Amino acid sequence: MMRSVREKYSCVLMLLALALLLAALPARAGSRLTATGGAGSIEGSAGGGLIPWAVLTGTASDTETGAGVGMSHAWLDDYQLHTLSAAVTINNRLELSVARQILSLDTLGLDSLQLDIFGLKARLWGDLVYSRSGQFSAGVQYKTLEDDALPLALGARQGHGVDAYLSHSKLWLGAAAGYNLLSSVSLRATRANQLGLLGFGGPKNEAYHAVWEGALALMPNAHWALGMEYRQKPDQLNGLPEDDAKDLFVAWFPQKHVTATLAWLDMGRIAGLDRQQGVYAALQLAF
Amino acid sequence: MLRTTPLLMVLILALITGCASTSHEPPAPGLAITPAADDTLYRALGQREGIQSLIRSFLYVIADDPRIVDQFAEAPIDRLEEKLNEMVCVIAGGPCHYSGDSMRRVHRGKHISNADFNALVEDLIKAMDREGIPFTVQNTLLARLAVFHGDIVHR
Ligand code: HEM
Numbered sequence: 001m002m003r004s005v006r007e008k009y010s011c012v013l014m015l016l017a018l019a020l021l022l023a024a025l026p027a028r029a030g031s032r033l034t035a036t037g038g039a040g041s042i043e044g045s046a047g048g049g050l051i052p053w054a055v056l057t058g059t060a061s062d063t064e065t066g067a068g069v070g071m072s073h074a075w076l077d078d079y080q081l082h083t084l085s086a087a088v089t090i091n092n093r094l095e096l097s098v099a100r101q102i103l104s105l106d107t108l109g110l111d112s113l114q115l116d117i118f119g120l121k122a123r124l125w126g127d128l129v130y131s132r133s134g135q136f137s138a139g140v141q142y143k144t145l146e147d148d149a150l151p152l153a154l155g156a157r158q159g160h161g162v163d164a165y166l167s168h169s170k171l172w173l174g175a176a177a178g179y180n181l182l183s184s185v186s187l188r189a190t191r192a193n194q195l196g197l198l199g200f201g202g203p204k205n206e207a208y209h210a211v212w213e214g215a216l217a218l219m220p221n222a223h224w225a226l227g228m229e230y231r232q233k234p235d236q237l238n239g240l241p242e243d244d245a246k247d248l249f250v251a252w253f254p255q256k257h258v259t260a261t262l263a264w265l266d267m268g269r270i271a272g273l274d275r276q277q278g279v280y281a282a283l284q285l286a287f
Numbered sequence: 288m289l290r291t292t293p294l295l296m297v298l299i300l301a302l303i304t305g306c307a308s309t310s311h312e313p314p315a316p317g318l319a320i321t322p323a324a325d326d327t328l329y330r331a332l333g334q335r336e337g338i339q340s341l342i343r344s345f346l347y348v349i350a351d352d353p354r355i356v357d358q359f360a361e362a363p364i365d366r367l368e369e370k371l372n373e374m375v376c377v378i379a380g381g382p383c384h385y386s387g388d389s390m391r392r393v394h395r396g397k398h399i400s401n402a403d404f405n406a407l408v409e410d411l412i413k414a415m416d417r418e419g420i421p422f423t424v425q426n427t428l429l430a431r432l433a434v435f436h437g438d439i440v441h442r
Contacts, residue, residue, distance in 0.1 A: 002304065028342040030402075031354065031401075031402040031406045031409065032405050033405060033408065033409065033412075041320065058314060061400065061401045061405050062400050062401040062402060062403035063400050063401075063402045065403055090347035092401065098366075127401070127436065128431045129438035129439075130404070130437075131436070132434070173427075173429050173430035174423065174427040174429070174430045175427050175430075177423065178421075178422070178423020178424065178426055178427055179422070179423060179426065180426055221422050222412075
């Protein structure tokens with residue numbers, strides 16, 4: 001539990017360096033339109049922040065390779081959640097992602113919980129913009145806690161687990177009085193408590209849970225998106241009720257390589273503390 | 288109990304979108320360009336002159352785009368310009384007639400990739416920006432062109 005702060009920040013610095021390197025490269029952008037790679041998510045995969053969407057990171061088309069790195073921070077009432085992530089997209093077909101989530105538990109007098117997420121997402125069929133039926137993707141996420149002592153003590157069954165999801169996203173060109181709408185819905189099978197930060201499974205539920213998540217966004221122009229997301233979460237630990245999460249976000253796409261997201265995030269109750277709300281900020285660099 | 292309702296909604300939505308795609312078979316080869324119901328878009332684009340100027344800009348942007356310009360090396364540009372004018376006029380609801388070939392026939396065997404298609408759409412957006420066409424009008428035109436994607440890519 002007593003992981004040094006230095007170690008935590010060396011990791012942040014490493015990713016920052018990688019991000020700068022990426023940005024400094026005369027990176028050729030993929031040919032997919034700006035914003036069609038979503039804004040990155042706290043689980044490392046392309047999405048809106050809180051949830052993955054059916055799109056893949058970057059703007060790579062069927063003949064191109066793309067990549068992205070992202071970082072985000074959420075200042076909740078009693079916790080802070082920090083995420084670093086990287087993803088590679090091959091031929092707009094397959095996305096491989098890694099993410100590290102660090103939840104600081106200062107208010108509980110503890111150091112932090114660290115969760116690593118390895119993700120694989122495949123575009124099954126369709127195109128976000130051009131297919132009438134939108135884009136369908138399927139993904140799996142292997143999540144593993146660096147130290148599972150606390151989650152197990154709280155009643156979780158394992159310190160690692162696998163999530164699987166099916167996702168549909170579509171950009172509705174000109175659908176809202178000429179403005180574009182983006183919709184995304186996913187169906188997820190999961191055993192994760194608080195996204196996995198509090199382990200997997202629990203006394204109230206041993207089996208997989210089917211949960212849904214969705215996003216809806218409006219694009220007032222080609223560089224901005226205003227939207228909201230909703231994410232259902234299982235409730236499996238005795239005495240530590242868990243609520244669904246939601247956010248209201250503004251995403252800015254100044255150009256193809258950069259996405260900045262600012263959101264108001266509501267995670268509900270976390271580990272016995274009420275009403276965990278706050279600001280979420282994220283930056284993603286991709287090509 | 289409550290948890291199953293949103294689940295159902297997701298499934299129903301997926302079904303609706305899935306079915307919507309099968310009920311719209313691509314039109315048969317030929318002059319399968321569906322005219323618009325009204326001429327709002329045609330007027331928003333600045334009618335015949337506006338469209339002419341847009342297509343001209345568009346061709347200039349393509350000529351400057353190393354990603355796809357080579358694919359137009361042997362294309363009859365005058366004919367292309369004329370047919371593009373007719374096509375945009377028709378799908379925008381203007382008083383025109385499309386006399387070109389079907390999208391499927393023209394682009395067959397050209398091995399056009401999604402990357403090519405996306406590049407062309409980007410060029411069109413650039414041209415529309417240059418012509419000062421408002422974002423909402425751009426989206427409406429793009430939405431009407433998007434339906435040709437399936438007839439053009441990987442044919
Ligand atoms: C929504 C997208 C597109 C539309 C609406 C469109 C429309 C047209 C039209 C109206 C013509 C003229 C037809 C005729 O001569 O009868 C044409 C020809 C042509 N298009 Fe496209 N096109 C699209 C996408 C593309 C793409 C992505 C490429 C390749 C990068 C491409 C390459 C060509 C070429 C090379 C010709 C000339 C064919 C020839 O006469 O040899 N088009 N297109």
